[in-house]
Amino acid sequence: MINDIKIFDTTLRDGEQAPGCSMNLKEKIEVAKCLERLKVDIIEAGFAISSPGDFESVKTVAETVKDCTVASLSRSVQKDIDAAYNAVKGAVDPRIHVFLATSPLHMEYKLKMTEDQVIENAAAAVKYARSLCSNIEFSCEDATRSDYDFMVKVVNAVVANGATTINLPDTVGYTTPDEMRNLISYVQSHIDNPEDVIFSVHCHNDLGMATANSLGGVLGGARQIECTINGLGERAGNTSLEEVVMAMRTRPDIFASQPRIDTTQISKASKTVYNIIGQSAPLNKPIVGKNAFAHEAGIHQHGVLANKATYEIMTPESVGITANNLVLGKHSGKHAFETRLKELGYELSKEELLACFEEFKVICDKKKTVNDSDLEAIVNHSVIKDEEGGYKLNWFSVNTSNFTTATCTINLEKNGKNYEAVCLGDGPLDAAFGAINKIAKPGEHTFADFSIFSISEGKDTIGDATIKLTNENKTYTGHGLSTDVIESSIVAYIQSVNKLIKQREEAAN
Ligand code: KIV
Ligand code: ZN
Numbered sequence: 001m002i003n004d005i006k007i008f009d010t011t012l013r014d015g016e017q018a019p020g021c022s023m024n025l026k027e028k029i030e031v032a033k034c035l036e037r038l039k040v041d042i043i044e045a046g047f048a049i050s051s052p053g054d055f056e057s058v059k060t061v062a063e064t065v066k067d068c069t070v071a072s073l074s075r076s077v078q079k080d081i082d083a084a085y086n087a088v089k090g091a092v093d094p095r096i097h098v099f100l101a102t103s104p105l106h107m108e109y110k111l112k113m114t115e116d117q118v119i120e121n122a123a124a125a126v127k128y129a130r131s132l133c134s135n136i137e138f139s140c141e142d143a144t145r146s147d148y149d150f151m152v153k154v155v156n157a158v159v160a161n162g163a164t165t166i167n168l169p170d171t172v173g174y175t176t177p178d179e180m181r182n183l184i185s186y187v188q189s190h191i192d193n194p195e196d197v198i199f200s201v202h203c204h205n206d207l208g209m210a211t212a213n214s215l216g217g218v219l220g221g222a223r224q225i226e227c228t229i230n231g232l233g234e235r236a237g238n239t240s241l242e243e244v245v246m247a248m249r250t251r252p253d254i255f256a257s258q259p260r261i262d263t264t265q266i267s268k269a270s271k272t273v274y275n276i277i278g279q280s281a282p283l284n285k286p287i288v289g290k291n292a293f294a295h296e297a298g299i300h301q302h303g304v305l306a307n308k309a310t311y312e313i314m315t316p317e318s319v320g321i322t323a324n325n326l327v328l329g330k331h332s333g334k335h336a337f338e339t340r341l342k343e344l345g346y347e348l349s350k351e352e353l354l355a356c357f358e359e360f361k362v363i364c365d366k367k368k369t370v371n372d373s374d375l376e377a378i379v380n381h382s383v384i385k386d387e388e389g390g391y392k393l394n395w396f397s398v399n400t401s402n403f404t405t406a407t408c409t410i411n412l413e414k415n416g417k418n419y420e421a422v423c424l425g426d427g428p429l430d431a432a433f434g435a436i437n438k439i440a441k442p443g444e445h446t447f448a449d450f451s452i453f454s455i456s457e458g459k460d461t462i463g464d465a466t467i468k469l470t471n472e473n474k475t476y477t478g479h480g481l482s483t484d485v486i487e488s489s490i491v492a493y494i495q496s497v498n499k500l501i502k503q504r505e506e507a508a509n
Pocket of ligand 2: 014170171202204236
């Protein structure tokens with residue numbers, strides 16, 4: 001097997017650009033660590049010029065990650081390129097990713113540039129980027145709606161000026177697998193020095209074909225695939241990393257060249273990202289959905305029992321899904337807890353382990369057995385735990401019925417001080433959230449989303465509550481875990497309010 005297909009993950013850039021998917025710095029670092037464990041080749045950590053927060057997170061990822069190239073996106077203008085370079089220069093292998101649109105539509109209506117101006121601008125931008133950094137990617141935005149011979153001219157110009165990777169994106173999710181294959185092979189075979197560059201595909205999923213189109217590109221000669229965990233991304237998303245990688249692993253007869261990804265990390269990376277953005281996988285989502293490996297129909301079960309290969313083209317273990325064993329309980333000690341987490345692939349620092357163990361003990365008081373899904377929820381929850389110095393729940397008391405107005409008294413703590421408030425509401429949660437607002441005064445925001453789902457089966461299951469508040473196009477996601485759904489909702493609300501307050505404080509400084 002030749003491992004020469006590069007996986008370029010853009011969860012932290014194209015993925016994070018999707019509505020409701022914004023992440024804070026701590027969360028981005030957590031995702032970057034997952035990507036490193038997955039062994040992706042390149043992490044696109046953000047678009048450094050777009051905001052000081054983005055610049056900071058690209059810089060921190062660049063300085064944290066050791067085993068991947070770290071890239072920042074940049075328009076074809078000097079100030080973007082400078083920001084991108086300054087953000088990634090601390091990486092072991094920094095990359096600047098410059099882009100400019102090449103389709104007639106984009107050139108006429110968005111850029112208001114002629115073809116010659118686009119060639120000149122792209123060449124100058126790449127030349128400048130290359131004067132700072134030796135690893136330069138250039139993307140012909142909207143390539144699949146661009147003229148092939150014009151793109152050949154653009155690519156010749158940027159390669160002559162130092163581009164080392166050429167990306168031909170399907171920006172609007174318009175192409176088909178055969179067309180993508182032809183596009184890559186046409187441009188590659190018509191440029192002057194194809195051996196000097198790696199060709200890349202970057203597909204969007206508007207027609208549900210992003211994975212198929214990326215694979216078409218690989219068959220046409222692409223050696224880099226741009227993708228995101230869970231297919232996050234603008235509109236209908238980007239190519240899913242898990243789909244494109246597992247398609248290649250499952251069909252080595254078609255794909256002789258393979259990515260170096262450690263596929264056993266896929267399930268964990270998927271859960272971490274879903275948890276951070278406050279979403280869960282659709283049940284039937286390939287590879288990472290709950291039903292992806294479930295065999296309900298009798299005839300399928302019979303076949304699978306006789307020989308797994310009858311209905312299973314890949315194993316759950318190959319993507320890191322372990323059997324849901326009931327393993328721990330009230331009397332399990334820290335050592336057993338740590339050992340099981342290690343078996344599940346979690347390497348936690350001492351402090352993280354302690355925080356998770358405390359949460360585990362609280363849950364054990366209310367729930368007889370704690371299984372692998374519960375443990376994963378506890379770890380994922382601790383990853384995005386409260387902002388330092390934020391409000392914490394001490395206790396609450398609710399009084400509710402279907403014939404009186406609900407009341408909640410709540411007691412929170414912040415920096416060693418206690419705060420108490422009482423509020424009436426339309427139900428216990430409305431009353432509780434009102435009481436929290438009285439104390440924390442989160443200011444203007446929209447209550448954008450609220451969900452609770454059970455982590456496992458049984459009446460004593462843990463309720464995982466997720467609350468999303470939005471303000472000025474940013475999303476503040478909070479999670480709470482408890483066997484009591486009112487408590488998990490309150491904790492989730494406090495966490496999202498803390499994030500909102502922290503963002504306001506940072507913006508004010
Ligand atoms: O979809 C796209 O064209 C992009 C480019 C900026 C690479 O995301
Ligand atoms: Zn894109």
